[in-house]
Amino acid sequence: MNSQFVPGIDYRGLVAQHGSPLLILDQAAIRRQYRALSAALPGVTLHYALKPLPHMGVVDVLKAEGANFDLATNGEVDLMREAGINPNECIHTHPIKRDSDIRYALDYGCNIFVFDNPVELQKFVAYKQQARLLLRVSFPNPETKVDLSKKFGCTPEMVLPLLQQAKALGIEVIGLSFHVGSQVPNAKRHVEAIEACNELLRQAEAQDLALQVLDIGGGFPVDYAGGELDIDAFCAPIRSALAKTPEGIRLLAEPGRFISAPAMTSISSVMGKAERFGRTWYYLDDGLYGSYSGQLFDHVFYPKSTPYAKGERHPAVLAGPTCDSVDVIAEEIMLPELELGELVIGKMMGAYTWASATEFNFFRRTSILVMDSDATALKAVA
Ligand SMILES: Cc1ncc(COP(=O)(O)O)c(C=O)c1O
Structure with missing residues (x-):
């Protein structure tokens, strides 16, 4: 070894x-990982998910690289504020929040949030002038031990009804997001999720509910056996699936583990x-x-x-x-x-x-x- x-x-x-x-903590490794994933996903804005390593030593180097950030809690808002990160470069991705959490993030200036159910949607009635939402869709993945779709995300069938509800409430939903689970063994579920979302984006447009964003989440793996994972090869099928995403859709990702592990x-x-x-x-x-x-x-x-x-x-x-x-x-x-x-x-x-x-x-x-x-x-x- x-x-x-x-x-x-x-x-x-x-x-x-x-x-x-x-x-x-070696900042050179953070830089190297960020650059490798950026090169493997051209045209995708990377929001580093703070949760795996919410530390200033990581944030500083990613800020210098021009990265964006994914925050999910008030503590992570504090870290972004302390690091002087522009709130417009952040998205708040926790699907379940208290009213006070929403206000805390809005007060910082972060105004993109995630929801996945009608109760959460209602919380944004009070903030509909400022907040814009991503609707998180669930794509269960038995191939990973960290299957986040068990806990979060609406079924694909619920997407159009939830978009209709948001429209009726006057709340702006700007796109779809998903997380196919962490440390996935291959990109199969990413591809299936992107294909399903591509279809949902088309259906939404046909129903006058046009969206502008697709956020493909995290899940990008590392090699815990001590080798180096070929992230370009891993992302090749993801690139092909994203090439078929409807014209004009802005692409985001929320990588955590791959950057910091x-x-x-x-x-x-x-x-x-x-x-x-x-x-x-x-x-x-x-x-x-x-x-x-x-x-x-x-x-x-x-x-x-x-x-x-x-x-x-x-x-x-x-x-x-x-x-x-x-x-x-x-x-x-x-x-x-x-x-x-x-x-x-x-x-x-x-x-x-x-x-x-x-x-x-x-x-x-x-x-x-x-x-x-x-x-x-x-x-x-x-
Ligand atoms: C909403 C969200 N985005 C991104 C991530 C980061 O995922 P990963 O470390 O697999 O890239 C997580 C991890 O839990 C998450 O919950």
Whole structure:
């Protein structure tokens, strides 16, 4: 296994200076991923979905790249405001909001929202002079563990009736959106959803309900086995489907994971070890309640390495620091003998990791050290 995330990075030196555990965010990787997806989806405006890694170190570099943003909560509004992002470059994509959430986003200046049902639509009667809506359509996807259409989106059959209702209420719906699930194995469901939406856009126009936007959501995957996913090849069928979208429709996407996952590396240290049930258990200072939370919530196993440990490998257990028995990162992992203080590196840990970490047992959320391997300079600890 490749033990280095950025060639030459001195994990021990970083821990000596900043303590353990640590997360290292490489802005160069964010930049690289954003550029690769932009090139693979020409003509599609990318709104980085903040949820997988809502951190200023990501926002800053994407702002410099000219990216747009997808926000969904008041905290994410605050982050955009603090970063000085133009609210016209943001869309608010949470299909279910409180009235106060709508007002909070409008007060910031973000005026594009998502709805998927009549109750949510009613909430916009009071804001119909300012707000414009995208109607989220559900396209269930059994091929992913994160099937967001289980929770959100109207059926394709409901689209025209909901557009009619909005028109009757005087609320402007500007387009359709969908999310075919996160970390999809192939682009099949994106293509099916685009084809279905292309047809719905035509039907809407025929009924004098013309729309201007199609938002194809997120879902763009990464390779958690440690390789690099060919995003251009992945997007080729999506490009073909979008080529058939009716003339004049503006295209958006809300990529999250693809942009942030490869950009963050975890460094944790062995804080204890014990022999139990014929295995050596290594207890790390970060775990499932912390930076490895995505293992539970996002169903992902991250590539791990022990770059400084030498010697024969034995089956071992890697556990987190909390008192809970669920806090086990790997039950059957082949590792060399690790001494107390030895470092364990987790890669591809930028999406749905730190963002969903808890502070259970008062283990504080791990600090993020921002660097830019293009500039070879460490920036700040946040
Ligand atoms: C509305 C919305 N947009 C975008 C995303 C980002 O998806 P992904 O990380 O799969 O690209 C999510 C993820 O939950 C989402 O809920």
